[in-house]
Amino acid sequence: MSDLTPKDPRVEQAGASDESLQAAHEKLLGRKPDDGAHYKMLPLVLLFVFSGLIFYAGTYLNQYSARYDATVFNENGHSTKGVTAVAKIDPMVLGKKNFELVCATCHQVTGLGVPGVYPPLAESEWVNGSEERLIRIVLHGLKGPVSVKGTVYSAAAMPVFGKVAASGYNWSDDKIAAVLTYIRASFGNKAPAVTSEQVAAIHAKEADRKEWSAEELLKLP
Amino acid sequence: MTTAPQAADAAEVTEIDTSARWPLLLLLGSALLWLVLSGILALANLVQLHTPEFMAGCSALTYGRLSAIQETAFIYGWAANSGLAVALWLLARLGGAPLRSLNWVVAGTLFWNFALILGIAGIATGDMTSNAWLHLPAYVLPMLLVAYGTIAVPGVLAWTGRRKEMTFAAQWYAVAALFLFPWLFSIAQMMLVFAPERGVLQALVAGWFVQGAWTLWLAPLALAAAYYLVPKITGRIIPSYDFAQLSFWTLLFVGAWTGGRHLIGGPVPAWVATIAVVSCALLLFHYIVVAVNLRGAFCSGGSTVLKFVAFGLAAYVAGGFLDAYTAMRGVAVHTQFTHFSEGQAQLALNGAFSMLMYGAIYFLVPRITGLAWPSVPLIRAHYAAALTGTIVLVVTLIGAGCVQGHDLNTAAIPFADIAGHVRPWLLAATAGQAILLLGNLLLATHLFWLAAAKSVAPAVFNPAPTMEASVS
Numbered sequence: 001m002s003d004l005t006p007k008d009p010r011v012e013q014a015g016a017s018d019e020s021l022q023a024a025h026e027k028l029l030g031r032k033p034d035d036g037a038h039y040k041m042l043p044l045v046l047l048f049v050f051s052g053l054i055f056y057a058g059t060y061l062n063q064y065s066a067r068y069d070a071t072v073f074n075e076n077g078h079s080t081k082g083v084t085a086v087a088k089i090d091p092m093v094l095g096k097k098n099f100e101l102v103c104a105t106c107h108q109v110t111g112l113g114v115p116g117v118y119p120p121l122a123e124s125e126w127v128n129g130s131e132e133r134l135i136r137i138v139l140h141g142l143k144g145p146v147s148v149k150g151t152v153y154s155a156a157a158m159p160v161f162g163k164v165a166a167s168g169y170n171w172s173d174d175k176i177a178a179v180l181t182y183i184r185a186s187f188g189n190k191a192p193a194v195t196s197e198q199v200a201a202i203h204a205k206e207a208d209r210k211e212w213s214a215e216e217l218l219k220l221p
Numbered sequence: 222m223t224t225a226p227q228a229a230d231a232a233e234v235t236e237i238d239t240s241a242r243w244p245l246l247l248l249l250g251s252a253l254l255w256l257v258l259s260g261i262l263a264l265a266n267l268v269q270l271h272t273p274e275f276m277a278g279c280s281a282l283t284y285g286r287l288s289a290i291q292e293t294a295f296i297y298g299w300a301a302n303s304g305l306a307v308a309l310w311l312l313a314r315l316g317g318a319p320l321r322s323l324n325w326v327v328a329g330t331l332f333w334n335f336a337l338i339l340g341i342a343g344i345a346t347g348d349m350t351s352n353a354w355l356h357l358p359a360y361v362l363p364m365l366l367v368a369y370g371t372i373a374v375p376g377v378l379a380w381t382g383r384r385k386e387m388t389f390a391a392q393w394y395a396v397a398a399l400f401l402f403p404w405l406f407s408i409a410q411m412m413l414v415f416a417p418e419r420g421v422l423q424a425l426v427a428g429w430f431v432q433g434a435w436t437l438w439l440a441p442l443a444l445a446a447a448y449y450l451v452p453k454i455t456g457r458i459i460p461s462y463d464f465a466q467l468s469f470w471t472l473l474f475v476g477a478w479t480g481g482r483h484l485i486g487g488p489v490p491a492w493v494a495t496i497a498v499v500s501c502a503l504l505l506f507h508y509i510v511v512a513v514n515l516r517g518a519f520c521s522g523g524s525t526v527l528k529f530v531a532f533g534l535a536a537y538v539a540g541g542f543l544d545a546y547t548a549m550r551g552v553a554v555h556t557q558f559t560h561f562s563e564g565q566a567q568l569a570l571n572g573a574f575s576m577l578m579y580g581a582i583y584f585l586v587p588r589i590t591g592l593a594w595p596s597v598p599l600i601r602a603h604y605a606a607a608l609t610g611t612i613v614l615v616v617t618l619i620g621a622g623c624v625q626g627h628d629l630n631t632a633a634i635p636f637a638d639i640a641g642h643v644r645p646w647l648l649a650a651t652a653g654q655a656i657l658l659l660g661n662l663l664l665a666t667h668l669f670w671l672a673a674a675k676s677v678a679p680a681v682f683n684p685a686p687t688m689e690a691s692v693s
Contacts, residue, residue, distance in 0.1 A: 009525035009600045010593040011680045012584045014233050015456025016688035018314055024688045025452070026387040028462045042461055042513070050467075050506045057499040065492040075491040075550065 091193065095182025098175060103183075111187030119148035119156065122187035131180075131194055133217045135202045138176050140164060141211035158211070165208040173199040233682040238588045240319040241310060244326040245589050246672055248306035248372075249582060251334050253665040255298025256575075260658035262291035267651040271644045281345035289349050289356035290341050296354055296434070297337050297365070300574060302330070304442035305369075307581045308395040309376045310589070311449050315392050317384035320375040329371030336364040352413050354431045362410045366403060373399045390465045390514075394445035397473060401437040405430055405477075421489055429480035435569060436476030436504075443537070443574045446581040447515055447530055454524050454584075455517045456688055461510070468510035475500045475507075482544065483562075485553040494550070501548040508541035525600055529580035532608060536572030540565065555630065560643065561622025568615045571657060579607060579664065586671065587680035595677050599667045606660025613653030621646035 016024075066072035067079035100109060106118040113120040121127050126134060126148060139162035146156045160167040161176060171179075177196040184191035268275045269284045276282045313320045320326070340361035343349070348358035357365070380396050409430035412418050418426055452459050459465065481489070481497030515534050521527035543565055547556045556562065583600065587593055594600060621643045628639040671677055 007523040009583070009597055010595070010678075011587045011682065012454065012524060012526045013683050014685040015454050016452065017233070017685035018317075018453075020686075020688040021452055022315065022385065022387055022389050024458050025389055025462055028458065029466070043463070046461065046464055046506075046510065046513070049509060053503050053506055057503050060502075061495060061499050064495045064498075066490070066495075068490075068492045070490045072491050073488065075495055077491065 089178075091178035091181045092185065094175065095178035095180070096186075098171075098179050099182055102169070103179065111183065111189075116151075117153075119146065119151070119153050121183050122189065124148050124189075127183055128189055128191040130221060131198060132202065132220050134180060134184075135176070135194065135199050136206065136212055136217060136220070138162065138171075138180065139199070139203060140206065140209055142214065142217070143211040144213045144215075146214040156214075160211065162203060164203075166210075173203055233685045234588050234591065234680075237313050237317075237319045238310075238585075239591065241313060241323060242589045244320075244323045244330070245306045245310055245585070247327060247330050248302045248309075249586070249668065250672065251330060252299050252302030252306065253661070253668055255294045255302065255337075256661050257658070257665050259291050259294035259299060260654070260661050262287055262294065264651065264654045264658055266291050267647065267654050271647040271651070280347075286344055286347075286349065289344050292354065293337070293341060293344065293356050295570065296439075297340075297357070298334075300439055300442075300570070300578075301333070301369070303578045303582070304398065304439065304574075305372050305376075307446050307578060307585065308398060308442055309372075309379070310585050311391050311395050311445055312376045312379040312383075315389055315449070316379040316382065318379065318382060321378050321382070322375050325371050325374045329368045329374075333365060333368035333372065336361040336368060340365070350414055352409070352427050352430070354434055355409055355413060355427075359410075359414045362406075362414060366406055366410070369406070370403060373403075389448070390459070390462070390469065391445045391449035393466075393469050394441040394448060397469075398438050398441040398445065401441070401473075402434070405433045405437060424484060424487065424489060425481070425493060428483040429477055431483060432480035433477040436472060436479065439570075439574050440472070440476075440537070443533065443577040444511065446577050447511075447518070447534055447537075450526060450530050450580055450584060451515045451518045452688070454527055455520075455522070456686055457517055458688065459514050460516065461513050464510045465514055468507045468514070471504065471507040471510075475503045479504060479544070479548070482548045482553075485548065485550060486557045498548045498550065501545040504541060505545050508538045512538045525604065526580045526584045528604060529576050529583065529607075532611075533573050533576030533580065536568055536576060536611070540568045540573055543568065555626035556622055557626075559622040559625040559629070560618045560646070561626060564615050564618030564622055567611070567618060571611045572615060576607065576611070579603070582664075582668075586668065588682075590671065590674075591680055592671055592674060593678045593680040594667060595670050596667065599663050603660045603663045603667070606656050606663065610653050610655075610657030610660055614650055614657060615653075617646045617650040617653060621650065 064075040066075065066077055069079035072079055107113050107121050108118075111121040119126075126137065126146075137158055139160075141160040142156055142158040144156065145152055145154045147153075159169065161169045161171045163170050163172060174196045177194045177199045180194040180199075183189065184194065265276065265282070266284065266287050269277075269287065273284070276287075280286070309320060309326065337357075340357040343358035343361065344356055348360075349356045350358065376395070376399050380392065380399075383392075409426065412426045413423065413430070417423060448459070448465070478500035479497050481493040481495075482501055485494040485497065487494075511534065515530075518527050518531040518534055521531060547553055547561065547565065583594065624642050624646060625639060628634045628642055
């Protein structure tokens with residue numbers, strides 16, 4: 001082959017040897033940017049472009065990342081992280097949970113109690129009857145003899161559940177209302193629900209006091 | 222500009238090139254066979270898009286499987302084989318010593334291609350997975366990983382055993398690609414195939430892998446070639462070379478974070494897409510620096526290799542800007558999940574990667590074989606076909622995507638009508654793919670003609686001039 005022109009596409013000729021190519025570029029990397037005592041325009045422009053892109057990136061990230069919340073799928077949505085969710089809780093669910101956790105120890109999960117020791121809740125006149133009395137029993141407790149479904153329990157000792165003095169449980173009015181609603185609608189009982197407001201009203205009226213006796217309660221409506 | 226002395230300071234072709242002849246020809250030959258196969262399948266696949274009954278009777282060649290085979294043949298057949306050949310050759314030349322353990326390359330290539338044939342047969346018979354760029358069935362994945370490592374060993378040895386402490390941009394990109402692919406590939410295998418993640422995380426890993434395989438593997442392989450060829454052929458120093466490092470590290474750090482751009486508008490937490498949007502924007506810096514560094518390719522001075530390189534670089538940079546543009550949420554609403562994304566993928570794969578590889582192949586084959594390419598018209602015809610085919614394919618797919626995106630967002634247009642509106646664009650895309658295939662057939666024929674060495678002239682190299690170290 002005789003054609004040695006650099007244009008011949010059959011054999012592309014090199015414009016520089018590898019060695020000199022590497023050496024020439026190595027010199028560039030260690031160079032100070034103000035070679036020749038003045039900055040060049042292009043590097044400055046490139047730096048500004050890069051800074052601009054970083055600024056844009058930061059701003060966009062801040063605006064549309066929804067605080068990296070895995071549950072936010074809309075870039076304009078707001079994260080709920082750190083915000084207390086005010087969810088509506090079903091009193092029957094809350095009531096059942098607390099009843100089974102605490103009350104069932106004595107009254108049993110079935111609400112039938114233990115004959116002669118713990119009075120039953122199922123079809124009890126106290127549970128299905130006056131809300132005024134029922135709320136007070138849970139709020140402040142009950143001590144002394146009490147008659148349930150014709151059986152007298154001579155040494156009843158219902159603990160104090162409300163947020164009152166000497167309470168072992170400090171249940172909120174909401175929680176008491178939920179538990180009462182639950183027991184009035186379970187074990188065959190069909191009494192209406194008890195609201196938090198009813199509990200709160202009695203709580204405010206009676207404030208702190210010692211346990212009720214059955215006699216005192218029976219005087220109430 | 223180059224008034225450098227013509228003194229023969231170093232022979233242009235040495236034992237470094239000739240010793241690697243057969244292993245590299247094996248890689249390049251298999252690469253081109255896969256390229257032609259993938260081109261034929263892509264053509265059939267495009268035909269199925271507008272004529273669905275085409276080959277619908279054959280289960281192995283139905284649209285889904287054909288598309289998976291086509292993609293696999295392109296990525297793991299053409300791109301992997303050719304990219305590795307170019308990376309190995311670059312690392313050897315710039316390392317200043319012949320490649321060691323070349324038997325490993327041969328064995329690795331044979332195993333790689335055997336596993337690939339097995340995997341493609343698996344896809345055809347229904348063992349494919351549903352992951353983009355990772356359709357291969359589980360049983361060939363470990364073999365591919367080991368074979369890749371085997372092929373890459375001489376490249377790593379050429380890097381660690383290089384004669385000079387100094388490194389050049391082409392080496393950074395080549396070494397990064399060699400090391401990053403096993404990382405991406407092994408994690409994707411574990412998290413998508415062997416112990417698949419569930420729910421949103423699976424989509425995230427899939428997006429990360431597809432994007433990572435492009436930005437951290439194929440793009441660096443192509444850039445390694447570009448960073449070497451441009452100064453090598455023009456004989457001129459890379460302008461603003463100081464920024465090449467920053468640009469390189471930007472690609473490495475930010476590249477894979479753009480994975481979420483495939484999920485914009487999909488059922489993923491908002492921050493995933495937001496990070497991708499931001500990363501696409503940050504990556505613009507990389508693209509700008511590449512354009513500034515390698516602008517010499519656009520004054521090719523009659524060099525055919527540089528014409529390929531110039532087109533590849535233009536496609537690479539344009540693709541980067543297009544990615545950033547379509548990542549914006551307001552735009553993604555129209556382009557996401559349409560033919561537009563396919564157009565972008567073709568711009569990256571056929572436009573950027575393949576073009577840069579063609580350039581590198583035309584440059585290196587005469588050096589490793591000592592033979593000149595037999596035919597000038599074949600080279601010219603290949604360039605014309607590759608250029609036209611790629612442009613037509615990309616433009617029509619993007620056009621189809623725009624029409625499709627508009628129609629999909631207009632509730633009044635029935636779904637069947639959308640297919641009708643897109644059809645002319647897809648017909649044109651089929652024509653583009655046919656031209657592309659023709660070009661690739663020419664290249665493959667040309668290489669095998671040269672390798673057969675019948676009536677082929679030996680290559681004669683002018684002594685390479687010395688590059689002037691002065692800052693221009």
